[in-house]
Amino acid sequence: MVDLRTQCEFVILSAERLIAGFDCGDTDLNEFFNHEALHYKEQLLAQTGFFRHYETGEVVCAFSLSPNALKIADLPGSRRKKVREYIPREKSLQSYPAFLIGRFGVALTFRGQGIGAQLMDFIKIHCLITYPDFCRFLLIDAYNNSSVLNFYQKNNFSAVFSSEEQERDAYKMNVDEPLRTRYLFFDMIHWKNKSY
Numbered sequence: 001m002v003d004l005r006t007q008c009e010f011v012i013l014s015a016e017r018l019i020a021g022f023d024c025g026d027t028d029l030n031e032f033f034n035h036e037a038l039h040y041k042e043q044l045l046a047q048t049g050f051f052r053h054y055e056t057g058e059v060v061c062a063f064s065l066s067p068n069a070l071k072i073a074d075l076p077g078s079r080r081k082k083v084r085e086y087i088p089r090e091k092s093l094q095s096y097p098a099f100l101i102g103r104f105g106v107a108l109t110f111r112g113q114g115i116g117a118q119l120m121d122f123i124k125i126h127c128l129i130t131y132p133d134f135c136r137f138l139l140i141d142a143y144n145n146s147s148v149l150n151f152y153q154k155n156n157f158s159a160v161f162s163s164e165e166q167e168r169d170a171y172k173m174n175v176d177e178p179l180r181t182r183y184l185f186f187d188m189i190h191w192k193n194k195s196y
């Protein structure tokens with residue numbers, strides 16, 4: 001198993017340090033990491049980071065991150081309560097600072113070896129170190145399939161909307177429209193306080 005901390009170099013994508021030939025098995029994500037990430041950076045839309053294996057030079061995994069907010073008005077009542085559980089003076093805040101993990105992928109050759117979990121832990125630490133005072137939630141629009149959702153659940157993410165029906169309602173979608181993604185959150189306060 002590859003250990004990201006000792007066997008790989010962490011790189012923030014730039015014009016000088018791009019990703020090429022990355023294949024996580026998903027066409028859209030591959031397209032983003034290999035061809036679009038620099039454009040997102042130049043347009044001030046998202047930062048992309050990746051881990052490159054020291055020995056082989058392969059890109060093992062990659063992610064993108066942008067500032068975001070968890071808006072209380074978007075949440076159903078039960079979730080509002082859950083999200084505000086540990087927050088003092090909750091009535092004064094209409095939204096909470098968050099980071100959106102816009103893209104997240106592990107190269108096919110490294111799948112199922114715990115790299116995704118290592119990368120997720122890295123992102124949490126990265127946010128806490130870089131933005132220690134305002135990174136309350138991590139958000140992700142996760143592919144709505146059981147193995148991907150299982151991955152995020154194992155990494156302590158929860159669904160913002162407790163059912164697909166609620167989520168469709170929030171997006172004003174028809175009942176028969178397929179819900180391609182599920183909106184998930186991770187509360188960083190637990191991570192900071194090491195209560196996971």
Ligand SMILES: CC(C)(COP(=O)(O)OP(=O)(O)OC[C@H]1O[C@@H](n2cnc3c(N)ncnc32)[C@H](O)[C@@H]1OP(=O)(O)O)[C@@H](O)C(=O)NCCC(=O)NCCS
Nearest residue numbers: 104105106111112113114115116117142143147148150151
């Ligand atoms: C989902 C993904 C990031 C998981 O990374 P990983 O390094 O394989 O994950 P880990 O080894 O840390 O954890 C394995 C868990 O991930 C889940 N998983 C999801 N897709 C998987 C896949 N194709 N192969 C293996 N595990 C997968 C499984 O639930 C597995 O749990 P298990 O050990 O109980 O079977 C990776 O499979 C991937 O990049 N997939 C394609 C891109 C994608 O779907 N990204 C998410 C966008 S929302």
